[in-house]
Amino acid sequence: MEDFVTLNYNGTEIKLPVVTGSEGEKAIDISRLRADTGFITMDPGYVNTGSCMSSITFMDGENGILRYRGIPVEQLAEKSTYKETAYLLINGRLPTRDELTEFSINLNDNSLVHTDLKAFFQNFPRQSHPMGILSSMVNALRSFYPTYGPLEEEINMTMTRLLAKVRTMAAMSYKISRGHELVLPRPDMTYCENFLNMMFDTPVKPYEIKKEVVNALRVFWILHADHEQNCSTSSVRMVGSARVNLYAAISAGIAALWGPLHGGANQAVIEMLTDIQNDGGSYQSAIERARDKNDSFRLMGFGHRVYKTYDPRAKIMKKMCDELLDSLNIDDPLLDIARGLEETALQDPYFIDHNLYPNVDFYSGIVLRAIGIPTNMFTVMFALGRLPGWIAQWKESVDDPRWKISRPRQVYTGEQEYDYIPLHARNA
Numbered sequence: 001m002e003d004f005v006t007l008n009y010n011g012t013e014i015k016l017p018v019v020t021g022s023e024g025e026k027a028i029d030i031s032r033l034r035a036d037t038g039f040i041t042m043d044p045g046y047v048n049t050g051s052c053m054s055s056i057t058f059m060d061g062e063n064g065i066l067r068y069r070g071i072p073v074e075q076l077a078e079k080s081t082y083k084e085t086a087y088l089l090i091n092g093r094l095p096t097r098d099e100l101t102e103f104s105i106n107l108n109d110n111s112l113v114h115t116d117l118k119a120f121f122q123n124f125p126r127q128s129h130p131m132g133i134l135s136s137m138v139n140a141l142r143s144f145y146p147t148y149g150p151l152e153e154e155i156n157m158t159m160t161r162l163l164a165k166v167r168t169m170a171a172m173s174y175k176i177s178r179g180h181e182l183v184l185p186r187p188d189m190t191y192c193e194n195f196l197n198m199m200f201d202t203p204v205k206p207y208e209i210k211k212e213v214v215n216a217l218r219v220f221w222i223l224h225a226d227h228e229q230n231c232s233t234s235s236v237r238m239v240g241s242a243r244v245n246l247y248a249a250i251s252a253g254i255a256a257l258w259g260p261l262h263g264g265a266n267q268a269v270i271e272m273l274t275d276i277q278n279d280g281g282s283y284q285s286a287i288e289r290a291r292d293k294n295d296s297f298r299l300m301g302f303g304h305r306v307y308k309t310y311d312p313r314a315k316i317m318k319k320m321c322d323e324l325l326d327s328l329n330i331d332d333p334l335l336d337i338a339r340g341l342e343e344t345a346l347q348d349p350y351f352i353d354h355n356l357y358p359n360v361d362f363y364s365g366i367v368l369r370a371i372g373i374p375t376n377m378f379t380v381m382f383a384l385g386r387l388p389g390w391i392a393q394w395k396e397s398v399d400d401p402r403w404k405i406s407r408p409r410q411v412y413t414g415e416q417e418y419d420y421i422p423l424h425a426r427n428a
C-alpha cells in the first residue's frame with residue numbers, strides 16, 4: 001500500500017509519497033511539490049535532503065553504524081583487502097577468486113602513467129599543495145587517455161585506470177617534490193605494498209616492507225573507501241550529473257575533499273596538535289577556544305554531520321594507532337596530546353551537549369605520520385582511499401533510471417525589478 005504524508009496549506013491538502021529504504025529510513029518525496037503547489041523546500045547545506053536512492057553505503061549516525069554493501073566496516077577492516085573492498089563497492093558484491101585475480105591483473109597492467117605527465121608535475125610551483133596538483137592531474141588524465149571502445153568497456157577501463165594510476169601519480173608527485181628518481185610499480189607486490197615502495201624506496205636505501213605498516217595502510221584505506229553522500233561524493237555526483245567524463249567528476253571530488261572541514265581535517269588535526277605542543281602541551285585553551293562563540297576556532301577531528309555518537313571509523317583508527325606505534329616502538333608526543341584532548345573534550349559539557357566526538361580524522365594523522373607520510377600528503381591519502389567510493393557512486397548515478405542533472409532551486413532575496421540608470425545620471 002502506498003504511504004503518503006499530507007501537507008495542509010490554506011485549506012488545500014497535498015499528498016506527498018513516502019519513500020522507505022531497506023533499513024527502514026523514511027523520506028518524503030517532494031519532487032512534484034513545486035509543480036503542484038508553487039512551493040520549493042529550503043534546506044541550506046542539505047542537512048535533511050536526500051539527493052538520491054543508493055544501495056552502496058549504509059550509515060546510522062545515532063548508533064554509530066557503517067556498512068559497505070551491507071557488510072559492517074569493522075569486518076572489512078579486520079578481514080578484507082583494500083582491493084577486495086574496492087571491488088565490493090564498485091560491483092555491489094564480493095568477488096570470486098577468479099574475479100579478484102582478474103581485477104588485480106587489470107590494476108597491475110594499468111599502473112604505469114604516461115611519462116609526459118612527469119613534465120606536468122615538474123612545472124607546478126614548488127609550494128603547490130599536493131591536493132591542488134592531484135585534482136588538476138586527474139582532470140588532465142582525460143587528455144592522455146581520451147576514449148576506449150564502447151561505453152561499457154570505456155567506463156570499466158576508466159575506473160581501472162583511476163584506481164591504478166592515481167596511486168602511482170600520488171607517489172610520483174612525492175618523489176618529484178623531493179627531487180628523487182621515480183620508482184615504478186611492481187606486479188609482485190600487493191596494492192598497499194606497491195604504494196609504500198613507490199613512495200619510500202631509494203637506490204641508496206631499499207624500502208623495507210613491514211607487515212604492521214602495510215596493515216595500517218590497508219585499514220586506513222578501507223575505512224576511507226566510502227561514506228555515502230558527503231561533500232566530495234555529492235560533488236562527484238553533481239558534476240557527473242552534467243554527464244562530464246569520470247576523470248573530471250573525480251577531480252571535482254578531490255577539490256571538495258581538500259577543505260579543512262572535510263578530508264583536509266586530517267592535516268588540520270596534526271597542525272592543531274603541533275600548535276598545542278608548541279604552546280607547552282596544554283589542551284585546555286584549545287577546548288576553551290572551541291567553546292567560545294566569538295572565536296571561529298573548532299576542534300579539528302571532532303564532530304560530524306551524521307554521527308551523533310563515536311564515529312565507528314575513529315574507534316578502529318584509534319585502536320590501530322595504539323597498536324602501530326607500539327609495534328614500531330614510536331613514542332609520538334602528539335599521541336599523548338590527542339589522548340588528553342579527547343578525554344577532556346568528552347567530559348566537557350559543551351562537547352556533551354553538542355554530541356561532539358572524535359571523527360575518523362582525529363587519530364588518522366598520527367597513523368600516517370608513523371607510516372612516514374608527510375603532513376601535506378595526508379589528504380591525498382584520504383583521496384586515494386575514497387576513490388572506489390566516488391567511482392561506485394558515480395556509476396550508480398549514471399545507471400539510475402531517475403537520473404536528472406543536479407539543479408537546486410533558491411529563494412531570491414535581492415532587489416525587485418528596476419530600470420537601468422545611465423552612468424551620467426547616477427550620483428557620485
Ligand code: CMC
Pocket residue numbers: 227230260261262263265290291297298299300301302303304305306354356359360361
Ligand atoms: N569544535 C567546536 N564546535 C563544533 C565542532 C568542533 N569541531 N563541530 C561542530 N561544532 C558546534 C558548532 O559550533 C555548532 O554549535 P552551535 O549549535 O552552538 O552553533 C554545532 O556544533 C553544530 O555544528 P555545525 O557546523 O552546524 O555542524 P555540521 O554538521 O554542519 O558540521 C563538521 C560538521 C564536521 C563540519 C563540524 O563538526 C566541524 O567543523 N568539525 C571539525 C572539522 C572536522 O573534523 N572535519 C572532518 C569531518 S569527518 C571526515 C569527513 O568525512 O569529512
